[in-house]
Amino acid sequence: MLIPGRADMHVHSFHSDGQLSPEALVQLGIRSGLWAMVLCDHDTVEGTRDFLRAAEARGMKSIPGVELSTQLSGVSSRSGDKLDQDEVHLLGYGVRPDDPAFQTFIERNQEHRRRRMRLMIERLQGLGLSIDEPEVQEVAADASSLGRPHAAKVLVQKGYARDVPEVFDTYLGVGRPGYVPRRRNTLEEAVEAVYSAGGLPVLAHPGCHRDPLEVAGRAAALGIAGIEVIHRDHSFSVIYQLIRFARKRDLLCTGGSDFHGYGAEPDLGDLYAPGAWFCSLTDDGKTDE
């Protein structure tokens, strides 16, 4: 059942590191009472068309989306969080998925991810583990953004660890022997790329950083259009502070579950933002045209 006004503006499909197809996400979202949903896969818009088509066919509101990993020096994440040192995520809402310059921007990142994966595999092999590129590719299947979770799954399958978090703790986490850092675009470059592709750049989950308001302030100075206020890693007090910050700076507010389809997270539909926030992402505040 579609419940008017419930918007999840941040979900992932198997085109990056999620478990579900874009169609399955839409189907599950509708069953979970979501009215609007945006696919924001990491560094890829591969699933955008399928997602929009599935949403339209079922009467769910949507627009294109993406989540870019970027570099902002001096930013630390809260302990236990999954972001590297200096890593900030930027959401791009309403980007034209077939914009040639944006495609190039994204493909450069994907190529870099492939090269980095080869380096990580070499390191793992150097540690005496049996793992090769075709195996990782097979696990990654439809994903165009190769990431550590894919290599981690191979290692779990082969019995080197009980589960994916254990692989990160032992081999692939920051500072572990199989880890290779990823070169990222600066936040500034990513903001520019999103605007150039006709989209609105929104700072993702600032509550994952040690100082959310400092990061939000720096991102605002770079010209972002909005802030992701509701997120599963945000405390009530961070949500309140971010809403106040956004209102003061005249920035849009967004929110979503960051659902990947793994067992350990909240279910789709459990966390959502007001539908009006979704509507404010489209030019004229309407989503029907």
Ligand code: AMP
């Ligand atoms: P990558 O983009 O290849 O650097 O991989 C980043 C992804 O790995 C994140 O989006 C998380 O999904 C996952 N990840 C990072 N750290 C951990 C961890 N400690 N345990 C489980 N998953 C993690």
Ligand code: ZN
């Ligand atoms: Zn992810």
Ligand code: FE
């Ligand atoms: Fe993120």
Ligand code: FE
């Ligand atoms: Fe995400």
